[in-house]
Every structure is written in C-alpha cells, then in structure tokens.
Amino acid sequence: MVLAVFSLLPLIALVVRGFVETEGGRLVLTFSAVKTVMSQSGYWFAAWNTVVVSIGSMILAAVIGVILAWCLVRTNVPFARLLEQLATMPIFIPPFIGAFAWVLIGAPRIGLFNLPTRGLGLGEPLDIYTYTGLIWTIGIYIAPYVMMIVASALRNMDPSLEEAAQVAGLSRVRTMFQITLPVVAPSILSGSVLAFVISIGLFGTPVLLGMTKEIYLVTARIYLELQQFPPSFGIVAVLAIYLMVLSVIANLLQSWALRGRSFVTVTGKGFRPRIIQLATGRYVVAGIIWLYLLLTVVGPIIIIIAASVSTYTWSGRFTWNNIAFLWESEDVRSTLWNSLFITILAASATTILGLIVSWITARTRMRGRQFLEHVVLLPMSVPSLAFALGVSFFWLWFPWSVYGTVWIIIIGLIGRYISYSVRSITSSLIQIHPELEESARISGFGWGSTMWRVTLPLVLPAIISSWVMVYSIFISELSMVLPLYTTSSRTLSILSFDTWAVGEFSLVASLSLLQLLLGVGVMWFVTHITKQRQIAAT
Amino acid sequence: MIAAAEKEGQIVVYGDPFTVPLLLKAFSAKYPKIKVTSATGDGWQIYNRFVAENAANRPLMDVMYQAEDTVITAKTSGYLANFTSSEAGSLTKLGLPAGGGYVRGNGNLIMFAYNHEAMAKKPLPKDWTDYINPPAEWEGLGAMSNPGSSSATFATVAALYQTFGAEKGGAILKGFRSAKGELNPSMGVMATKLQTGERPLDFFNITTAVSGIIAKGAPVTMAVPASGGVAQFNAIGISAKAPNPNAARLLADFALTAEMQTVFSEAGVYPVRTGVASPKGLPVLTEVKLMDLDLEKALKDRETILNWWATSTGFSYR
Numbered sequence: 001m002v003l004a005v006f007s008l009l010p011l012i013a014l015v016v017r018g019f020v021e022t023e024g025g026r027l028v029l030t031f032s033a034v035k036t037v038m039s040q041s042g043y044w045f046a047a048w049n050t051v052v053v054s055i056g057s058m059i060l061a062a063v064i065g066v067i068l069a070w071c072l073v074r075t076n077v078p079f080a081r082l083l084e085q086l087a088t089m090p091i092f093i094p095p096f097i098g099a100f101a102w103v104l105i106g107a108p109r110i111g112l113f114n115l116p117t118r119g120l121g122l123g124e125p126l127d128i129y130t131y132t133g134l135i136w137t138i139g140i141y142i143a144p145y146v147m148m149i150v151a152s153a154l155r156n157m158d159p160s161l162e163e164a165a166q167v168a169g170l171s172r173v174r175t176m177f178q179i180t181l182p183v184v185a186p187s188i189l190s191g192s193v194l195a196f197v198i199s200i201g202l203f204g205t206p207v208l209l210g211m212t213k214e215i216y217l218v219t220a221r222i223y224l225e226l227q228q229f230p231p232s233f234g235i236v237a238v239l240a241i242y243l244m245v246l247s248v249i250a251n252l253l254q255s256w257a258l259r260g261r262s263f264v265t266v267t268g269k270g271f272r273p274r275i276i277q278l279a280t281g282r283y284v285v286a287g288i289i290w291l292y293l294l295l296t297v298v299g300p301i302i303i304i305i306a307a308s309v310s311t312y313t314w315s316g317r318f319t320w321n322n323i324a325f326l327w328e329s330e331d332v333r334s335t336l337w338n339s340l341f342i343t344i345l346a347a348s349a350t351t352i353l354g355l356i357v358s359w360i361t362a363r364t365r366m367r368g369r370q371f372l373e374h375v376v377l378l379p380m381s382v383p384s385l386a387f388a389l390g391v392s393f394f395w396l397w398f399p400w401s402v403y404g405t406v407w408i409i410i411i412g413l414i415g416r417y418i419s420y421s422v423r424s425i426t427s428s429l430i431q432i433h434p435e436l437e438e439s440a441r442i443s444g445f446g447w448g449s450t451m452w453r454v455t456l457p458l459v460l461p462a463i464i465s466s467w468v469m470v471y472s473i474f475i476s477e478l479s480m481v482l483p484l485y486t487t488s489s490r491t492l493s494i495l496s497f498d499t500w501a502v503g504e505f506s507l508v509a510s511l512s513l514l515q516l517l518l519g520v521g522v523m524w525f526v527t528h529i530t531k532q533r534q535i536a537a538t
Numbered sequence: 539m540i541a542a543a544e545k546e547g548q549i550v551v552y553g554d555p556f557t558v559p560l561l562l563k564a565f566s567a568k569y570p571k572i573k574v575t576s577a578t579g580d581g582w583q584i585y586n587r588f589v590a591e592n593a594a595n596r597p598l599m600d601v602m603y604q605a606e607d608t609v610i611t612a613k614t615s616g617y618l619a620n621f622t623s624s625e626a627g628s629l630t631k632l633g634l635p636a637g638g639g640y641v642r643g644n645g646n647l648i649m650f651a652y653n654h655e656a657m658a659k660k661p662l663p664k665d666w667t668d669y670i671n672p673p674a675e676w677e678g679l680g681a682m683s684n685p686g687s688s689s690a691t692f693a694t695v696a697a698l699y700q701t702f703g704a705e706k707g708g709a710i711l712k713g714f715r716s717a718k719g720e721l722n723p724s725m726g727v728m729a730t731k732l733q734t735g736e737r738p739l740d741f742f743n744i745t746t747a748v749s750g751i752i753a754k755g756a757p758v759t760m761a762v763p764a765s766g767g768v769a770q771f772n773a774i775g776i777s778a779k780a781p782n783p784n785a786a787r788l789l790a791d792f793a794l795t796a797e798m799q800t801v802f803s804e805a806g807v808y809p810v811r812t813g814v815a816s817p818k819g820l821p822v823l824t825e826v827k828l829m830d831l832d833l834e835k836a837l838k839d840r841e842t843i844l845n846w847w848a849t850s851t852g853f854s855y856r
Contacts, residue, residue: 042854104734228687311756315756331559501726
C-alpha cells in the first residue's frame with residue numbers, strides 16, 4: 001500500500017493527466033498528444049538519440065565499473081580502499097556541474113585539453129558537444145554505480161570456486177573470465193541496467209551538452225515541454241512512457257538472461273575473500289586507475305576548485321569571496337539544513353523499504369511478490385522531472401495533502417529511487433544460500449533473530465552500499481526537487497540551479513564543492529564506522 | 539494594512555530567481571512577523587505550477603513577481619486580482635503598463651553582449667541588421683536562447699518581428715544561424731560561455747545575467763544596437779485567490795518603495811521609481827534607444843512568432 005502510494009500512483013497521475021484535457025471545465029479523454037509525438041520526426045530522433053547515448057554510456061560505465069571493482073576488491077593494488085573511495089566521488093558531483101566541468105575541459109574553443117593542441121597548430125581534437133562527448137560524460141559519472149554493486153558482490157563471493165578452477169589448471173585470466181565474471185553476472189547485469197536507466201533519465205547533461213549541437217534526447221524534449229506555455233502534459237506523459245518502455249525492455253532482458261540460473265555463492269561454509277597477488281603488476285594497475293581518476297575525478301574537481309576561487313571563470317584572478325559565501329549566506333545555511341534533513345531521512349527510509357522489498361521478493365513465496373517488484377522498478381524508467389510532476393499532480397488532488405511541505409520531496413525521492421536499493425540489496429541477497437537461514441531456524445532462532453544475526457550481517461555491505469548510493473543521489477538531486485520545493489524546503493541543489501541561472505558560475509562552483517564535501521564526508525564517516533564495527537567483530 | 543497583513547502572518551511569492559530573493563530578504567527584515575515562502579525559477583515553469591494549483595482548487599500563491607509576459611497571461615486568464623499600487627504616483631512611465639491591473643517591479647535591458655578580449659581583432663556588431671550578412675569572422679562565435687522557454691528571449695524576438703517585419707527580421711535570424719550561431723538552454727549559460735570566451739558573441743543578453751560578471755571584472759561589454767535594445771520587465775500581480783491578500787498588497791507596495799528600488803539598482807537591475815538611479819555601469823534606461831514592443835499583441839501572436847523564429851533559424855522551440 002505504501003509503495004503504491006509512493007511509487008505507482010504518481011505514475012498513474014502523470015499518465016492520466018497526460019491523456020486528459022480540460023474543455024469547458026470538464027475533463028475529457030484525448031489522444032492528441034500521442035498523435036503529436038508519433039507524427040513528428042523530432043520526437044523520433046529524440047528517442048533514437050536516447051537509445052544510442054544510453055547504450056553507449058551503459059557499456060562504458062559497465063566496462064569501467066567492473067574493471068575498477070575487480071582491481072580494487074580482488075587484487076593487492078596499493079591503496080585500494082582509498083582508490084575505491086575516490087572512484088565513487090563522481091556520483092557526488094551534480095550531473096550538470098560535472099557536465100560544466102567537462103565543457104571547460106573539452107569545449108572546442110576554450111577547453112583546457114584543446115588549448116595546448118591549438119597552440120601547437122594541431123587544431124581542437126576534443127569536442128565535448130558530440131555523441132561521443134555525451135556518452136563519455138554520462139558514462140564516467142554513472143560508472144561508480146556499477147562499481148559499487150559489483151564490488152559488493154565480489155566481496156560476498158566464495159573464492160573456493162576460483163581456487164577449484166585454478167587447481168583444475170585454469171590460468172588467472174581464464175579463471176576471471178570463466179568463473180569470476182559469470183558468478184557475479186547478476187551484479188554486472190544489475191549494475192548495467194541501473195546505469196542504462198539512470199542514463200535515459202538524466203536531463204542536466206543532455207541539456208547542457210546535447211542541445212548545443214541539437215542532439216536532443218527524450219529528457220531534453222521533456223525539459224523543453226515543461227518550460228512551454230501552454231504546457232502539454234500529454235506530450236510529457238507520452239515521452240515519459242517512451243522511457244518507461246525502454247526501461248521495461250531492459251529489465252525484461254535482464255530477467256530473461258538470469259532465468260532458471262542460480263547465483264548462490266555464499267553458502268554455509270566459511271570463507272575469506274581471496275586476493276590475487278599481482279607482484280609488480282599491481283603498480284601498473286594502480287597507475288591506470290590513478291590515470292582514470294585524474295581524468296574523471298581529480299581533473300574536474302580541480303577545475304571546480306579553480307572556478308570557485310576565481311573572480312569569474314578563467315579570470316586568472318583569485319578571491320576567497322565565493323568560498324566565504326558558503327558560511328556567510330543565510331541561503332546556504334537554510335538550504336544546507338534542508339538538504340541534510342531530506343537526504344538522510346529519505347535515504348534511510350528508502351534503504352529500509354528496499355531491504356523489506358528485496359527480502360519479500362527473494363526469500364518468500366508471498367502472492368503478488370513479482371507484482372510488487374514490478375511496481376517498485378517502474379519509476380526507475382521515468383525521468384525524475386516527469387516523476388516529480390506525477391507526485392505533484394497526485395498530491396495536489398489528494399484530499400489530505402503534503403503538497404508544499406518538505407514531506408512531499410521525501411515521499412517523491414523514496415518512490416522514485418527505492419528501486420535502486422532493491423536492485424543493490426537483491427543482487428547481494430540472491431547470492432546468499434537460504435541454508436544459512438534454515439540452519440539458524442533449525443538451531444532454534446526465531447525469524448527476527450535469524451534476520452538480525454544471520455541475514456542482515458551478510459547483506460550489510462549491500463545495505464551500506466545502497467544507503468551511500470541513494471544518499472549520494474539525494475544530496476545533489478535537482479530535477480526531483482524542482483517542481484516540489486518552496487522556500488521552506490529549498491535545497492542546496494536548487495540554490496545552485498538558481499545561482500547558475502543568473503550566470504554566477506563561480507558561486508555555483510563553490511556550492512558544488514560544498515555538495516562534494518557533504519557527499520565525501522558522509523561516505524568517509526559511514527566507511528569509518530563500518531570499519532570500526534568490523535574490527536570490533538573480529 | 540500592516541496590522542491586517544501581520545494578522546495573516548504569512549505570504550507566498552512565486553517568481554524570478556534573481557530579484558525575488560532580494561525582495562524577500564528586505565521584506566522579511568522589515569516585517570519579521572510575516573513568514574515568507576517562495577518558489578522561483580523559469581517564468582513559464584513557475585506559471586504552470588501556479589495554474590496547476592488553481593486548477594486543483596488549492597491556491598497557494600499570493601504574489602506573482604516575474605517576467606511580464608507571464609503576468610499578462612495570468613491577468614488575461616482571470617487568475618489575478620485588479621491591483622493598483624499606492625506607490626503608483628511615484629513610478630516612472632515605464633513602471634505603469636498601459637492596460638493596468640498589475641504594476642512593473644523592475645526593468646532589465648537586453649542588448650548586444652560580447653567578450654571584448656576574444657573579439658579584439660574582429661568586427662563588432664553595431665546593429666541588428668549587421669547579422670543579415672554577418673562577417674566571416676563571426677562564424678561559430680554567436681549564441682542565443684530559446685524564445686519558447688525564455689521570456690526575455692521571446693520579448694527580443696517579438697521586438698525584432700514587430701520592428702523589422704517578418705522578412706527583414708527573418709533575414710537577421712537567418713544570418714545569425716548562417717554564422718553557425720548556437721542555441722543555449724538559458725541566458726545564464728550564455729553568460730558563462732561569454733566570460734570564458736567559448737561563445738564570445740551573444741546575439742543578445744540581459745543585464746541581470748551579465749552585469750554581475752562585468753562587476754567582477756570579466757572582459758565583457760554590453761552595447762545598445764543602433765536600432766534599439768529591448769526593455770523587459772518583471773511585473774507584480776496579486777492572485778485573485780490569494781490566501782493572504784493583505785500581506786500580498788503590503789509586499790507588492792513594498793517592492794516599489796524607494797528603499798527596495800534602491801536595493802534593486804545596487805544589485806544591477808533597473809528601478810521603475812522616479813528618483814532612483816539606474817545601476818552603476820549600465821546605461822540609463824529612460825535614455826536608451828529602445829525598439830517598440832507591444833507585448834500584449836506579441837502574446838496574442840505568440841504561436842506565429844515562435845514558428846517564424848523556428849523557420850528562420852532552423853532551431854526547434856519545443
């Protein structure tokens with residue numbers, strides 16, 4: 001019931017609102033929006049562009065995410081823990097800020113990458129305003145989602161399978177391709193589908209990079225529709241349905257690929273994750289990872305820092321005024337409080353509900369559990385902006401309402417993103433053999449004790465990973481909040497967006513730094529606490 | 539009125555992200571007993587929110603303070619109460635719209651903007667008509683935003699349409715596009731590209747987006763075209779279903795006081811009250827040559843003008 005209200009009804013409200021029009025004070029059914037979308041080539045191009053860019057981004061994110069996860073979890077690469085934390089940092093950078101950073105790196109005329117080549121008469125080899133630029137910028141910023149899910153699965157994998165393969169004479173590389181990768185396939189697939197769905201729902205990056213060369217994606221079209229007068233909610237709904245169909249196809253393909261196969265790797269036998277010793281090769285691997293981090297994390301962050309201490313972007317003159325703004329401004333204080341309140345509450349509720357849904361779908365034979373899973377997964381496919389409109393429509397018409405309060409944002413975030421937690425936790429839960437829980441029950445443990453002392457500790461890495469993931473999304477979430485906020489519930493991302501809208505990029509950069517610190521600080525805190533608990537447990 | 543407004547105890551304002559925060563900060567300082575709530579953002583997006591709330595019979599907004607085209611639309615749709623400010627006698631003629639029913643709160647000026655360092659050895663635009671046959675040096679330098687979503691852009695495109703006519707105005711737009719001018723999501727994005735030099739020649743930009751970076755020393759110049767710039771206004775309307783009508787009137791009048799108009803001027807937007815100087819470093823609005831713009835007529839012709847723009851530039855507005 002709760003999930004229906006949070007996840008399903010806003011979608012129904014969006015679709016219904018799109019297929020009705022007001023005529024003479026009465027609501028009438030109409031298919032004019034469907035006809036418009038179907039008959040205009042611009043919308044078809046947008047759908048095609050979305051497919052191309054999202055598949056490209058998904059492949060890039062999956063390749064980067066899987067390689068990173070494997071290197072950082074299963075090898076003796078130096079400073080693996082630090083590198084893993086650094087590699088998650090892109091998800092703490094708001095997408096439109098990340099896109100702006102890449103404009104400053106890869107724009108033809110002024111991009112930092114192009115300046116030296118231009119000086120040497122070699123032209124401007126990098127152009128971020130292309131399909132490749134879009135795929136690159138989206139892919140590198142969603143790769144950490146794949147990495148987090150796959151890393152969690154790798155930590156839960158029983159290494160005896162790999163040991164058996166090596167005893168049977170398989171090389172390390174063949175073991176990785178024939179044993180390790182197939183065993184963590186659900187996580188890779190889950191991460192890839194998640195990356196695909198995030199990609200089709202992004203709007204900041206496509207608007208900033210795509211529109212410049214008229215590469216419109218569906219979300220950019222939705223963004224344009226919402227800024228029009230009169231608004232066509234019908235067209236918005238039909239475009240949102242496009243994305244829902246894409247997402248459903250991706251989820252069905254995932255289900256089909258995993259059908260009838262078992263991915264249990266954590267059984268009643270004890271194990272310790274096996275680390276592959278790379279000898280001197282570990283420094284080469286570390287070097288490659290550092291290069292990746294330089295290009296994707298360190299470079300853009302340095303650019304954001306440089307912009308935040310510049311009087312204006314690339315002035316060559318520096319000031320602390322933009323940084324001082326962070327503690328001098330009442331706007332920053334109030335929005336900071338709102339952001340933390342909304343994010344922590346919504347992330348915790350999302351993770352708890354996600355765990356419950358995962359457990360029901362993976363561990364029970366409850367009737368309608370598959371329907372429950374579909375209900376939860378459906379909002380994944382809808383861009384945040386469109387989902388938020390559905391939330392506002394629904395709560396506007398609801399007799400007792402949270403409309404205009406901070407709670408509508410929290411409810412919207414939970415409904416839109418609970419699927420992320422479900423995906424993350426389920427992929428870990430299906431790796432754990434039920435025999436562990438059955439043994440506990442046979443030993444006299446009740447349901448609660450089994451859950452508390454067996455299941456939860458085993459899926460704890462996935463739970464933490466899920467919480468950090470949704471926290472990182474919520475702390476910089478813009479499009480979900482945009483249609484739902486008021487002054488009393490304004491967040492840091494809205495303040496950044498308003499500041500960006502009036503051309504104050506240096507202030508936007510300093511606000512981005514604050515969001516980055518909030519993301520990284522909490523991630524470090526959670527990791528530190530987890531580590532302390534692990535030490536205490538041993 | 540103050541006592542009645544304080545008895546209501548709160549007010550909800552929808553509007554422009556640049557000026558509304560300034561207004562609310564000053565208002566809250568002066569009337570701390572009145573709790574202020576607001577939603578700011580793109581004009582039509584906020585307007586659509588207001589309409590959706592009214593359609594659901596859940597009116598939340600008291601005061602609309604945003605681009606004049608949205609306020610006119612709200613007025614003609616019957617969403618606004620008839621408002622005459624007690625400060626009306628102190629306003630310049632630019633502050634009072636011909637049709638009445640609402641007032642203008644502040645002005646903005648739209649004109650050419652360019653990065654004078656990046657354009658140092660290149661010809662500069664003097665008039666809109668220079669774009670009919672743009673110099674080769676302008677290729678790939680220009681930018682504009684979308685009149686379908688940006689009120690300031692719509693005002694400018696409508697002024698070109700009304701001043702030059704469909705044919706000559708269309709030639710100007712075609713010329714801009716033939717020089718590989720690009721479409722940006724907003725004037726804020728254009729201002730950022732202007733300061734970095736990525737797109738150093740804005741077809742036009744607005745003082746609110748550019749005056750801030752000029753004040754910080756960015757090598758950016760704004761110049762009035764020979765045929766005239768465009769004055770665009772933020773207007774103040776009071777909702778017909780305002781839950782807090784007295785607080786709404788108090789805030790609307792406060793926006794027009796010498797105190798608030800001076801704050802606006804110091805922040806780089808044009809005041810509409812007599813005796814308050816124009817922002818430093820910007821031309822005086824009443825002395826600037828402006829293109830004629832009949833915004834009410836332009837709104838009636840909105841579909842025609844947007845399609846004309848789309849046909850001339852090859853850009854899509856939705």
